[in-house]
Amino acid sequence: MNIPPQPSGVRFIDDYLVYLLARAAHQVSSEFHEQLRRRGISVAVWRVLSGLLGSEGETVTGLAELCLLQQPTMTKLLDRMARQGLVVRSPDLKDRRVVRVALTEDGQSMADELALAARMHEADVLARHPPAEAEAMKSLLRAILARHDKPRRAG
Amino acid sequence: MNIPPQPSGVRFIDDYLVYLLARAAHQVSSEFHEQLRRRGISVAVWRVLSGLLGSEGETVTGLAELCLLQQPTMTKLLDRMARQGLVVRSPDLKDRRVVRVALTEDGQSMADELALAARMHEADVLARHPPAEAEAMKSLLRAILARHDKPRRAG
DNA sequence: GCGGTTTATATGAAGCCGCACTTATGGCTG
DNA sequence: CAGCCATAAGTGCGGCTTCATATAAACCGC
Numbered sequence: 477m478n479i480p481p482q483p484s485g486v487r488f489i490d491d492y493l494v495y496l497l498a499r500a501a502h503q504v505s506s507e508f509h510e511q512l513r514r515r516g517i518s519v520a521v522w523r524v525l526s527g528l529l530g531s532e533g534e535t536v537t538g539l540a541e542l543c544l545l546q547q548p549t550m551t552k553l554l555d556r557m558a559r560q561g562l563v564v565r566s567p568d569l570k571d572r573r574v575v576r577v578a579l580t581e582d583g584q585s586m587a588d589e590l591a592l593a594a595r596m597h598e599a600d601v602l603a604r605h606p607p608a609e610a611e612a613m614k615s616l617l618r619a620i621l622a623r624h625d626k627p628r629r630a631g
Numbered sequence: 632m633n634i635p636p637q638p639s640g641v642r643f644i645d646d647y648l649v650y651l652l653a654r655a656a657h658q659v660s661s662e663f664h665e666q667l668r669r670r671g672i673s674v675a676v677w678r679v680l681s682g683l684l685g686s687e688g689e690t691v692t693g694l695a696e697l698c699l700l701q702q703p704t705m706t707k708l709l710d711r712m713a714r715q716g717l718v719v720r721s722p723d724l725k726d727r728r729v730v731r732v733a734l735t736e737d738g739q740s741m742a743d744e745l746a747l748a749a750r751m752h753e754a755d756v757l758a759r760h761p762p763a764e765a766e767a768m769k770s771l772l773r774a775i776l777a778r779h780d781k782p783r784r785a786g
Numbered sequence: 787g788c789g790g791t792t793t794a795t796a797t798g799a800a801g802c803c804g805c806a807c808t809t810a811t812g813g814c815t816g
Numbered sequence: 817c818a819g820c821c822a823t824a825a826g827t828g829c830g831g832c833t834t835c836a837t838a839t840a841a842a843c844c845g846c
Contacts, residue, residue, distance in 0.1 A: 616767060
């Protein structure tokens with residue numbers, strides 16, 4: 477174990493991995509979230525739209541997991557998005573407990589448009605870094621994710 | 632510009648930097664947040680406690696920025712934490728608009744204890760990765776933060 | 787194919803968050 | 817020092833998230 481003592485002169489959080497991750501995520505995404513705000517689209521709605529991009533029918537629980545939300549939150553979010561005509565729910569044919577969620581035409585075009593803006597923002601972000609660093613970023617993050625995928629069961 | 636088209640067979644979000652960051656932050660922190668849950672401490676409270684560690688009197692706005700929250704949210708969070716005896720507010724002597732926030736003795740000991748648990752979790756997280764990768768993580772995140780520090784004014 | 791367990795989604799109550807706004811103080815310029 | 821803008825903190829309200837729970841369907845062993 478051997479936890480080093482708090483380095484003097486450095487704030488705890490400035491050397492705390494979880495905080496650095498949270499802050500980096502926040503700062504980078506806040507730039508794009510500002511664009512969403514201007515268009516009157518909430519972050520949660522954008523997450524659902526992007527999560528449904530290219531997916532033919534996600535489940536409610538699956539979407540919640542994807543969007544880093546609780547399942548009841550997703551149910552209500554989908555209620556609102558369905559009311560706005562962005563998504564449709566349809567029953568799963570094989571398992572009647574399951575609800576499949578898909579984009580409507582409106583939802584699809586909104587998702588496409590936002591995804592384009594998102595890619596442009598991403599390119600802009602990556603352009604601020606030296607190429608080697610930019611390369612390393614995604615693969616490092618993927619490595620973290622791979623090693624932290626929640627132990628499904630009996631981990 | 633030249634935005635590449637959506638690679639076929641790969642979900643949008645699986646190659647989207649902002650999502651990878653958000654997901655990595657979420658997954659890594661959720662492990663520690665589970666510990667907080669068991670102790671009945673909210674994530675927001677922990678953030679404030681850790682933000683005040685080693686700091687002699689943060690401002691409300693400064694704390695909000697540090698904790699990635701809005702200032703009004705911080706005001707109300709501090710109300711609750713003050714009621715619980717974790718922090719104290721005191722007027723700044725030089726600028727009467729400013730309120731300085733500091734840990735109480737209870738708050739300090741809770742912060743110390745949690746920071747220890749956080750360091751242990753961090754060590755555990757880093758241990759799952761090859762040393763070179765673990766090294767790279769923090770410095771890469773710091774590089775991102777350095778290049779994305781919000782343009783204060785006239786950016 | 788019948789109970790018991792597990793999984794998927796929905797619901798209701800309670801609390802937190804964020805926006806817009808208000809109040810109070812400081813700082814700058816003429 | 818008067819007037820004006822900038823900055824700090826607090827407040828009210830509406831909406832979203834969450835926790836705990838309910839309901840329904842599927843799976844599993846016998």
